[in-house]
Amino acid sequence: MISWGLRMALAGTLPIIWGLATGRLNDMVWVTLTAEAITWVEMKGSFAWRVRTLVIGAFLAITFSMLGSVTGNIVWLSVVCMFITGFIATLLKNIGDRANGLGLCVYMMFIICNAFPSSGMAEMQHRLLLISLGAAWPVLVGIFISLIMPAEEPFRRQIALIWRAISELTQAGSSTGSGRHSDVYVMEKNVRTAIDNSYQFYGKMAHQVQQKDNTRYQLSLLRKVAGLVSVNILSMGEEIGNITFAGLDESMRIKAGTLMNIMKEAINRISVFVITLRPEEKLLAISHINRMKKFNELIRQYPLPPGYKEAQAINRMVHLTDRTIKLLESAIQRTELMGKDVRVYRSYSFIKTAFVLRPKYLFRNLQVLFNFKTLTNRYAIRSAIAVSLALFIYKWFQVDHGYWMPLSLMIIIQPYFGATLKKAIDRIIGTLLGGLSGGLLLYFPVGLHIKEIILFLTFLLMVYYTRKHYAVSVFLITLNLVLLFNIESAYSNMIIVSRAISTIGGALLAIVSGFVLLPTWDKKWLPSHLASAIMCNYDYFTATFNATARLVNWTKMKRQSEGKNSDLFDSFNRYMDEPDHDLIELYYSLITTNVRISRNLNNLHLEQEEKREENTTPVTSRQQDRINECNDAYKEVLKLLPALESENPLKARQTYQFISAPHSLNDAQMTSLEKLIIELKTMKGDLQQLFKG
Numbered sequence: 001m002i003s004w005g006l007r008m009a010l011a012g013t014l015p016i017i018w019g020l021a022t023g024r025l026n027d028m029v030w031v032t033l034t035a036e037a038i039t040w041v042e043m044k045g046s047f048a049w050r051v052r053t054l055v056i057g058a059f060l061a062i063t064f065s066m067l068g069s070v071t072g073n074i075v076w077l078s079v080v081c082m083f084i085t086g087f088i089a090t091l092l093k094n095i096g097d098r099a100n101g102l103g104l105c106v107y108m109m110f111i112i113c114n115a116f117p118s119s120g121m122a123e124m125q126h127r128l129l130l131i132s133l134g135a136a137w138p139v140l141v142g143i144f145i146s147l148i149m150p151a152e153e154p155f156r157r158q159i160a161l162i163w164r165a166i167s168e169l170t171q172a173g174s175s176t177g178s179g180r181h182s183d184v185y186v187m188e189k190n191v192r193t194a195i196d197n198s199y200q201f202y203g204k205m206a207h208q209v210q211q212k213d214n215t216r217y218q219l220s221l222l223r224k225v226a227g228l229v230s231v232n233i234l235s236m237g238e239e240i241g242n243i244t245f246a247g248l249d250e251s252m253r254i255k256a257g258t259l260m261n262i263m264k265e266a267i268n269r270i271s272v273f274v275i276t277l278r279p280e281e282k283l284l285a286i287s288h289i290n291r292m293k294k295f296n297e298l299i300r301q302y303p304l305p306p307g308y309k310e311a312q313a314i315n316r317m318v319h320l321t322d323r324t325i326k327l328l329e330s331a332i333q334r335t336e337l338m339g340k341d342v343r344v345y346r347s348y349s350f351i352k353t354a355f356v357l358r359p360k361y362l363f364r365n366l367q368v369l370f371n372f373k374t375l376t377n378r379y380a381i382r383s384a385i386a387v388s389l390a391l392f393i394y395k396w397f398q399v400d401h402g403y404w405m406p407l408s409l410m411i412i413i414q415p416y417f418g419a420t421l422k423k424a425i426d427r428i429i430g431t432l433l434g435g436l437s438g439g440l441l442l443y444f445p446v447g448l449h450i451k452e453i454i455l456f457l458t459f460l461l462m463v464y465y466t467r468k469h470y471a472v473s474v475f476l477i478t479l480n481l482v483l484l485f486n487i488e489s490a491y492s493n494m495i496i497v498s499r500a501i502s503t504i505g506g507a508l509l510a511i512v513s514g515f516v517l518l519p520t521w522d523k524k525w526l527p528s529h530l531a532s533a534i535m536c537n538y539d540y541f542t543a544t545f546n547a548t549a550r551l552v553n554w555t556k557m558k559r560q561s562e563g564k565n566s567d568l569f570d571s572f573n574r575y576m577d578e579p580d581h582d583l584i585e586l587y588y589s590l591i592t593t594n595v596r597i598s599r600n601l602n603n604l605h606l607e608q609e610e611k612r613e614e615n616t617t618p619v620t621s622r623q624q625d626r627i628n629e630c631n632d633a634y635k636e637v638l639k640l641l642p643a644l645e646s647e648n649p650l651k652a653r654q655t656y657q658f659i660s661a662p663h664s665l666n667d668a669q670m671t672s673l674e675k676l677i678i679e680l681k682t683m684k685g686d687l688q689q690l691f692k693g
Helices: 002-022 024-040 047-071 075-095 098-115 121-148 153-173 180-201 214-240 250-276 279-301 310-335 351-353 359-370 374-396 403-411 417-443 450-464 469-487 493-516 522-545 554-577 583-610 622-639 669-691
Strands: none
Touching: 002 024, 002 047, 002 121, 002 450, 024 047, 024 098, 024 121, 047 075, 047 098, 047 121, 075 098, 075 374, 075 403, 098 374, 098 403, 121 180, 153 180, 153 214, 153 279, 153 450, 153 522, 180 214, 180 583, 214 250, 214 310, 214 583, 250 279, 250 310, 279 310, 279 374, 374 403, 374 493, 403 417, 403 493, 417 554, 450 469, 522 554, 522 583, 554 583, 583 669, 622 669
C-alpha cells in the first residue's frame, strides 16, 4: 500500500510542480486529475497483467473524458451517457479487484469532464492533449516500476499474504476465550480469501504447472503447502478446545501456549522470507521451527495424570505439530528450490513483451465483463439509474459544485444495503471534515509551497488508508480534490457548504436506491447460499468415499467447499446489517456446522496424504456401516434443501444409495467420520427448526 501511495503521489504531484514552474498550473490540473484516476487502478499480478491493466485504464480514461466533455452542455444527452457510464463502471467489478480502479477511473473522468465541458473544438483538442499526457504519465511510471521488479515478486507476495493470514489464524486457534470460535471462523475466511486472490492471477494449481518452469512450479507447490498448513492449524485448534488445561500443572500450560506462539512466529517469518528472500529471515524461520521441535518433544514426554480424559487430544495435537513442522520445512525448501528471482527486464524478451497485449486477453476480459449474472445486473442497473438521477438534479437545478452528488453516489453505492449505509456514513463524515480542512487551508495564509506538500501527503496517505479506514481515506481524498482544484484560488464561504450538501444528497440517493431500485436482500439469498454450500460439501463427501481410487486432486474440492462457505459467511454478515432479520442464531449454527463438516472432510484427506504407500487394505464392515450411516444422514439433510431454496432453486442434485470406500480408514479418519455423522444430525435438526420458525 505504501508503494502504491508513493506511485500515486509522484504521478499526481510532479505535474503540479511542473505547472508552478512553467506558469501553466491550470493545464497541469487536468494532467494530474487524469494521472490520479488511472493510478487508482491497482497494479497486481505479473508484468503482463500490469501492462494490460494500465493500457486499458489509459484508454478508458481518454474515452470517457472526451464523452463527458462533448456532452456536458446538453442535459438530456449527459443523463443518457451517465447511465451508460454508470452501468459499464459497475460491470467492471465483474473482473475482480483489479477492475475496481478501472470503474473508478471511468466514472470519475466522465463526471468531472462533464461538469467542465469544452466550449469549442480548439479547447477540446487542447484538453485531449492534456488528458493524453495525464494518461501516458502513470502508464510509463507503472511500466518502469514493473520492469525493475523481480519477475515472480507479485506471485510471491500473494503467497506471503496467505502465510500471514495463517499466522493470524494460528493465534486465533490457540485462544481459549469465549470469543475464540467466531475469531477462528473470521480468520479461516481470511485465509480462504487470500488463497482465492492468488488464484485470480495465478489460477493453475501445482499439478497443472509444467515442471520445466521451475520457479512457477515451486511457488505453486508452496501455495499448496500453505493450504495444508491451514488445515492442520484448524485441526489443532479443535483439539485445544477439547483439552481442559485446568487439570494440568502450570509447566504444561506454559509449554502448550509457548508452542503455539512459536508456531505463529515461524509461520510469520516464512511469510516474510517468501517475499524478501533474505537469508536472515530464513535463519529466523528455521530457528523457530527447531524450537517447535523441542517444545513438542517436551509435551510428548510429559507424564499425563492417570486417567486424564484429554490424553488422546494432547497426543493428537503432538502428532499434528509434527506434521506441521514437516510442512514448514517443506515451505522453506520450496522457496529455496525456486532459485534466484531475476528482474522483469532480464526475464522478458522483446518478442515476449510484444505479445503482452494479445487480442485473446481483450476478448477474454470482455467476456467476463459482460457476464450478465442476476445480482450484477441488478446492481449495475440500480447504480446507473441512481447516478443518472443525481446528474439530472445537478444539471437541471444548476447546483453549485453539484458534480459531487453523482461522484459521491457512485463511490458509496454497493451491491447490498448494509454496505451502502455504512459507506454513506463514512463518506459524509470524511467529506465534511475534509472539505472543512481544505477550506481552512485555502482561507489562512500558509508558507512557501505548504499546499503542494500537503497535496503530496494526501496523495500518499489516501491510498494507504483505503482499506484500513475508509472514513479517513475519504477525508484525505476530499482534502486532495479541494486543494487540487483551488491551489491558486481564494477561499469561498459557500464552497464547503455546497460540496457538503451535494455529498449528503448523493449519499441519501445511494441509500434510497438500495430500498427502491431493484433491491438485493440477503434475507432472500442467504438460504440459497446455505443450500449451495451444503450441496458442495455433499459433492466433496461423495468424491471422498465413492471413488474407485484415491482422490488425487482433493485440494480442488477443498477449495470449492471453503469458497462456498466463505460466500455463505459474507451473505450472513450482510444479512445481519439489514433492517429486517431474524433467526440469526439458527443460521449461525447451520453455517458453523457446515464449516466443521468441511474441516472433517479435509482431515480425512490429510490423513491419507500422510501415508507414504498407497492404502490397499479393504474397508472393514464396521467402517463401511459408518460410511453408509453418514451417507444416509446426508440424504436426510438433502431432502430438506428444496424448502430452503424455494425462491432461488438450484439445479437437480444426484444422491447415492450406497457408497463403497476405496480403502480402509485409520483411527483419526474414523474419528472424523463419527464427527461428520454428529454434525449432519445436528444440521438436520437445525433445518427443521428453521422451517418451523
